[in-house]
Amino acid sequence: MKYMLLVCGDDTNDASDMAPVEPWVEELGDRGVRLHGHRLALPADAVTVRVRSGEVLRSDGPFAETKEYVAGFDILECDSLDEAVRAAAKHPVATIGAMEVRPFWEDEDAEREIRGLDAELTDAARERDAERITACYAPDAETSHLAHGHKTLEDLMAGATGPLVREVLESRLHTDESIAFGHALVRLRTDRERVLRVTTGYRDTGLRWSIVHEHTTEVQS
Incomplete structure (x- = not known):
């Protein structure tokens, strides 16, 4: 089953001692667990779009003002949620931020x-x-x-x-x-x-x- 792993950073935490992400990417890629992923630009570069009464409303910045933000994503293929959680726990950002693990809709084939x-x-x-x-x-x-x-x-x-x-x-x-x-x-x-x-x-x-x-x-x- 496929899982979306949202890599959530936190501006209030010190990332200077965080381990590099590349070994995690290589290990899961070699095992066929990580299918795809990428870093995202900072929230300051985001554009939020809403449509109200047929009018497109565009505002610069993220949807919610918070110190925590989605810094990247990874798509995993695992046999179970527990396996996906174990993979997320090994991600270096998990030591300073948070990892949100969300399964794909099961009816997609x-x-x-x-x-x-x-x-x-x-x-x-x-x-x-x-x-x-x-x-x-x-x-x-x-x-x-x-x-x-x-x-x-x-x-x-x-x-x-x-x-x-x-x-x-x-x-x-x-x-x-x-x-x-x-x-x-x-x-x-x-x-x-x-x-x-x-x-x-x-x-x-x-x-x-x-x-x-x-x-x-x-x-x-």
């Missing part, structure tokens, strides 16, 4: 959603539905085989003399919080049969996953 996107491509190909295929891609997607976008898809549908069949032979997927990469072998049968090696990049837009990059090469028999 990036791999299931992405594989559902791949199934949608297969179904849309069978139905020769270029619009459904295009909907799987982000508007700014970069692809090696759809360089002309919707028109190329329509030409593919119209030019196929036999059934259009897409079959995933092999598939490997690596997911992170908002991006994912997939590697697959795909058999495509139109007027002839081809086996394609497909490398795909996905992005979570906040509402759904979309394909943002796809590179396809034909496997020579």
Whole structure:
């Protein structure tokens, strides 16, 4: 399960004797526990945005005036909350500030959603539905085989003399919080049969996953 670790600093505490953070980052990274993270700028650089009666209200500074502030974040993948707490306790900032450990929503399943996107491509190909295929891609997607976008898809549908069949032979997927990469072998049968090696990049837009990059090469028999 994934956890967000909020690194909370405190201006009133002396950080001069705090241990360096790099060994903690390297250790958890090597173990595959820390997936991502970064420092944040100081609260003085924050901008707080509110919308009231349709008007955007912007104010410089943090949401709340306090000596404690979020100085950075880390995304952890742990088997349990206890494991995440133990990892947080080893963070050097825990000795002078505080670490807030918060689990991600349990109903989020990036791999299931992405594989559902791949199934949608297969179904849309069978139905020769270029619009459904295009909907799987982000508007700014970069692809090696759809360089002309919707028109190329329509030409593919119209030019196929036999059934259009897409079959995933092999598939490997690596997911992170908002991006994912997939590697697959795909058999495509139109007027002839081809086996394609497909490398795909996905992005979570906040509402759904979309394909943002796809590179396809034909496997020579």
